[in-house]
Amino acid sequence: MRYTDRSLRILKYAEMEAERTTKIVYPVHLLLGVLLERTSVCAELYINYPNLTEILNNRVKEIQFDKGDEGFNYEPFTLNISQTTERVLVHAENQMKRFKQVYLNEGHIVDAIFKVNDRLTRAIIDGLDVSRILEIVSLPRDMVVSLKDYSFPSFPKSGITIRKAKQKDASSLKTFIEKEFGNGWLDSIENGFLQEDIPIFIALDGEGIIGFACFDVVRRKKGLFGPMGTSFSNRIQGIGYTLLHYCLGEMKEIGYEFAVIGEAGPLEFYEKACNAVVIPKKFTDHR
Incomplete structure (x- = not known):
């Protein structure tokens, strides 16, 4: 384990x-x-x-x-x-x-x-x-990343291709997501493909899509990163890290000063990958 x-x-x-x-x-x-x-x-x-x-x-x-x-x-x-x-x-x-x-x-x-x-x-x-x-x-907790002083990291060479999604990728990406993660993210992905500049990045190897990440797609909220996912068989290879930064880099270029990561599960991943901070909960009393 x-x-x-x-x-x-x-x-x-x-x-x-x-x-x-x-x-x-x-x-x-x-x-x-x-x-x-x-x-x-x-x-x-x-x-x-x-x-x-x-x-x-x-x-x-x-x-x-x-x-x-x-x-x-x-x-x-x-x-x-x-x-x-x-x-x-x-x-x-x-x-x-x-x-x-x-x-x-x-x-x-x-x-x-x-x-x-x-x-x-x-x-x-x-x-x-x-x-x-x-x-x-x-x-799951919401997190925030400051983009004010953000700089795009360098990545080691690999056989994985990272690029912006195109309209022709819609069907294969939805199939990948449904197979790996169920159908809970499909509406958000559809929101992404409805935009003129599709805010979705995909990772591909020789056999097709093995990961994706996007922003501005969940409920069409601006400045909201996610969802993101990598095929289970390709975890711990840095693919998610790379996809995350491709999105953050573009969000920085657009002019966002902050990126909100909604309902993050693996908190420590985001803390280490991009210095994300958990947004504190507010309670009315302290027991």
Whole structure:
């Protein structure tokens, strides 16, 4: 299983918390690890719930863990983990695969913690505003990229062709998207092909389209990047990164000072690829 850098840090923090308490990594330690990871949505969760760490630590002290539970080894942990923690990670991996992603991230982990119906975990999260926690960490988030000082990066040579889509590409692109991602994006793609200057870039190899990215197509909103997708068999090759920057480069040329990435799933990808920042949630109270 592949992990994002942030999720690996969360697992390491979880081990640190387990080392000083139960000596075995339980799901509550994963949640404490999220709170210790003070970046992006994890930092936002900490800010919105400044007393959540204390609440969880107090519950760890109060709950009677099975003293006979020795746990078992599970990579990439160095401490043993509980069976429930394994169930959390398996559920998180299944969630990752469901969304056709290739890296396990913090959102998958937090979602799985609350979905695994375990007695100890239920006792730990009892009374917490689970829906808000999930809204902050696990649901897709809007991000923003400043284009004021943006510069188009250089790319290594490859056998992949990146170019603007033409009207003749409409049918094959829609077929590709429906096969790889379903039909949820087809209306937005149609909006793109209705424009005189089609704001869609496609990636091609010898056998046809293997990826695409666009902007100004979702609900015909200006300055909104996406959707973007690469065929599952061609992930982790830099194709998405290249398509993203072709779009951002053109948005910069048009005159946009910012690009909004709507409902981004792999947050860390955009943070690293183009210094995108998550747009904070606004809540009426702070529990």
